Amino acid sequence: MSAPRIPFNQLRPADGPGDERAAIDAAIARVVGSGWYVLGPEVDAFEREFASACGASHAVAVANGTDAIALLLRAAGVGPGDEVLVPAITAAFTALAVTSIGAVPVVVDVEDASLTMDPAAAAAAVTSRTRAILPVHLYGQAADVHALHALAIRHQLAFVEDCCQAHLCTAGGVPVGLRGVGGAFSFYPTKNLGAMGDGGAIITDDAEVATRLRRLRNGGQRDRYHHVETGINSRLDELQAAILRVRLPRLADATRRRRALAARYRRQLPPGVRPVTERHPGHVYHLFPVRVAERDALQAHLRADGIETLIHYPIPLHEQPAFAPFNPAPCPRASAAARQLLSLPLHPHLRDDEVDAVAASVDRFMKGRVFA
Ligand SMILES: Cc1ncc(COP(=O)(O)O)c(C=O)c1O
Incomplete structure (x- = not known):
């Protein structure tokens, strides 16, 4: 089959004005020459720059958006057997993040107009086992965070936001990801902010949550070789961070x-x-x-x-x-x-x-x- 006249997406960096391509080539060369490839100065700088762009106090970079959600749920105290409300329309990875930590995804119907989680359906789905609400800011648009966050507060549930499709999105002037425990982002190449491989990050205003997340993404180590909890390997590499640093200002x-x-x-x-x-x-x-x-x-x-x-x-x-x-x-x-x-x-x-x-x-x- 011939290539479409109008393809769905175009992921190659622009060669034209602004010269994104040349900036990315230079960023890659900088990392290659540095001799440091995983969790290093590029990741540190990207975390600061991404937090600032999102209006957050902290950003913690991880290997992909699915891990970002899973680790944020863990940092919010969600564990095996806990129920987490998820919307029926989303990438399956939202719910797979829930199952990956042994928690139970409870699927909630969506609103007809926005197709984001319906607050009334969410309210009806709360049980004594519910631990968290996980709204998805679908297609780039915030879910009804007002009503859903109020529901979380009413039932003392963690409010964890799936922002994987919603970089720089706001609702009522407030950036997504900061109403509750934090927000999880994906940098999969097709995303609004895309790497050239997998990548993800969590934003939070809670310093303790950020510290826990830094530990969880790196095997649960407090210091090198001191594993104080069962974390995972979800580290972002320097090449992806350097590429994301070129794209973020754009x-x-x-x-x-x-x-x-x-x-x-x-x-x-x-x-x-x-x-x-x-x-x-x-x-x-x-x-x-x-x-x-x-x-x-x-x-x-x-x-x-x-x-x-x-x-x-x-x-x-x-x-x-x-x-x-x-x-x-x-x-x-x-x-x-x-x-x-x-x-x-x-x-x-x-x-x-x-x-x-x-x-x-x-x-x-x-x-x-x-x-x-
Ligand atoms: C809404 C949503 N949640 C979670 C994910 C998972 O992100 P990743 O593919 O980076 O693991 C994606 C993207 O695939 C997504 O669109």
């Missing part, structure tokens, strides 16, 4: 570009193709999913037109065989959405005329349906 501009492209889609898409509601202006548009009745036919039409799309996510958590042992309850809103969702291309390198071409192609499909 993230605000890239986010503005994502927002402008999303607004352009919203102006042009025909009725019958419904973008997920923008509830907060702090939305950072990691993805641009729309809901449409004939999703599979639209995806085939766009593919034939050379436009690549993806589905986030085709199978909600409660329908995944992996989580069947936890007997998840039905989540009808998530099930209905999963049949209709289609993510259109959106990334900072996408051009205005490419958005126009995608919207025109969607329009042709919808008109063909009306007159079919």
Whole structure:
């Protein structure tokens, strides 16, 4: 099959103005020449810079977003057998972080407009075994943190935020990740802030949590060879940190570009193709999913037109065989959405005329349906 005319994403660093490519090449050469490759000065500097960009007191870099969530849950006191509320629509890794520490993911239905965790459904799912609420700031938009955090306080639950799709996202002017114990980020290459391999970080305003996390990510060592608890190996390497340090200062501009492209889609898409509601202006548009009745036919039409799309996510958590042992309850809103969702291309390198071409192609499909 030939390469799509408009690919879903473009991960290569820009060669043009700003010369991100040359800056990354220089950063890699600096690390190679340093002779220090894991948890070193680049990681230290990135942690300071990322914390500052997020308005947090501390950032702790780890190997990936899944570990970031799992270690943050542990630092929040969640352990084997504890129940953790997770939304039905998310990357399965949110819930896999929960199972990786022996805790129990309790899948909660989503709100119809934003597709983030529904506070009423979350309230109904709280039991005497619930230890934490783990909202996901899905597609770059904050969940209803106000209501969910209030619920956590009411029941004395840990509030742990999955910010893996939400770098620089805010809700009510407050950065995500700082209302409760902390926030977990992924730097998987497709993320708004992407490395050239795996990476992750946790932000927190709690110095004790940060100290514990630094220990947990490095085998539970207090000092070298003194293991005071059973941590894991989740260290970030210097190459990834150096690359992330090049990209972080460019993230605000890239986010503005994502927002402008999303607004352009919203102006042009025909009725019958419904973008997920923008509830907060702090939305950072990691993805641009729309809901449409004939999703599979639209995806085939766009593919034939050379436009690549993806589905986030085709199978909600409660329908995944992996989580069947936890007997998840039905989540009808998530099930209905999963049949209709289609993510259109959106990334900072996408051009205005490419958005126009995608919207025109969607329009042709919808008109063909009306007159079919
Ligand atoms: C919402 C969400 N949570 C968790 C993860 C896991 O992050 P990682 O792939 O870095 O482990 C991802 C990304 O895959 C994600 O999108």
